[in-house]
């Protein structure tokens with residue numbers, strides 16, 4: 001009997017093609033981590049914490065060695081309680097994931113069906129967009145005219161088919177944040193059957209009085225979900241651990257599809273110790289704030305176009321052509337063992353994103369960019 005042609009796979013040049021919704025997707029590109037000739041380059045390409053995790057988190061991680069033959073606590077009880085204690089939440093509202101990225105995947109799987117529209121604010125996290133597209137959703141991009149998520153821009157794109165809105169605040173790669181009143185307006189005007197994913201991967205760094213972390217918004221708007229991560233301020237990117245806070249109905253939906261052991265024993269223990277070590281987190285945050293202000297002021301003083309940021313990175317815009325392009329600047333920094341992140345499609349054109357590093361790393365960036373711009377100053381003078 002002849003086999004019916006598969007609707008989901010087909011052979012192209014002998015290869016098995018993935019399902020239709022995956023065909024236009026490109027895999028995520030990770031920030032570069034090596035430079036030829038430098039055994040220990042200054043890696044400022046992935047917004048990791050240069051301080052590493054709290055010593056208490058490292059100790060808790062080591063202590064799990066004797067328990068590695070056991071499955072982790074699938075209910076994540078201790079970590080959810082620690083997060084709830086520190087942030088003044090109820091642990092029943094919290095779910096932990098293999099990075100906040102996994103939680104965004106689960107939310108998409110739980111709420112988005114093929115043919116639905118998902119509005120992605122322009123500088124939201126690229127993986128959310130990839131998950132939604134893979135799910136068969138139509139992606140609608142809401143531009144960020146002021147380089148931050150914008151209520152009017154998002155609201156103008158809501159249709160009866162909209163099922164989800166994704167935005168990051170602070171966003172990436174710019175580092176600016178949606179003002180609290182703008183967020184309130186968005187939440188108030190969004191239909192309650194549209195899930196809003198408010199990605200706060202960099203929220204731990206923000207002190208701005210008009211920033212809202214959104215953690216209790218679910219009380220008035222059960223369609224708002226906040227995702228957070230231990231990958232940034234808490235220095236645990238390598239362990240893959242994040243969390244979300246949402247209304248019980250959203251938590252229940254995610255719990256139906258979460259694999260029970262998505263977070264490892266080591267990740268659960270280290271994150272619990274990390275979130276409870278508030279004084280370490282405060283010191284990391286203070287270092288970042290101090291350097292972010294200094295880097296911004298110094299580089300602007302050298303005539304660099306630095307976008308305003310409240311996160312643990314800053315974005316520099318270079319000339320579109322000529323000798324002072326982002327490409328040449330990246331090359332110049334790499335030759336000095338400094339790794340920035342060139343902004344690819346999806347970010348403002350002609351930019352480099354650089355993570356705030358340790359003292360000597362930031363000083364090295366300033367020195368290198370001083371040298372890079374000296375050529376320009378001479379040229380302008382001549």
Ligand SMILES: Cc1ncc(COP(=O)(O)O)c(C=O)c1O
Nearest residue numbers: 099100101125172201229231242
């Ligand atoms: C805005 C934003 N959201 C989410 C993530 C992913 O975080 P996680 O490591 O928790 O998956 C990142 C990582 O760079 C990010 O920039």
